[in-house]
Amino acid sequence: MVMVFTIVSAVQEQLTVLIEETREKQIAEKERAKREEEERERKKFEGTRVTIESFLAWKKKFDAEMMEKKRLKNELIKQEKGKTGK
Incomplete structure (x- = not known):
């Protein structure tokens, strides 16, 4: 019983880590896309x-x-x- 609990806890921890990494990657990608869009908009006005x-x-x-x-x-x-x- 203790062994099963340890395994389940480790799996839950790994899943939490994977979810956080995925979420951080998504946020970083959105920020990068936003910066690129702002850069394109800024270049329009440079002339x-x-x-x-x-x-x-x-x-x-x-x-x-x-x-x-x-x-x-x-x-x-x-x-x-x-x-x-x-």
Whole structure:
């Protein structure tokens, strides 16, 4: 009887240890996943670092786009004046 009690107690102790280890692993995995998700979210807001070269390239492209829009607007105004003048 004493021997059975000792064996059952040892098995219960091992099961408790296994359950605790499993629970700790699950908690650690959830925390790791949460940290990874937070890192991905943080990276979304970082954007591209601006350097002098990248700004100048962007400005050149932007100025060209604005000049084109201004040219198209002027052409449209000329066309409207031509239609109303006739």
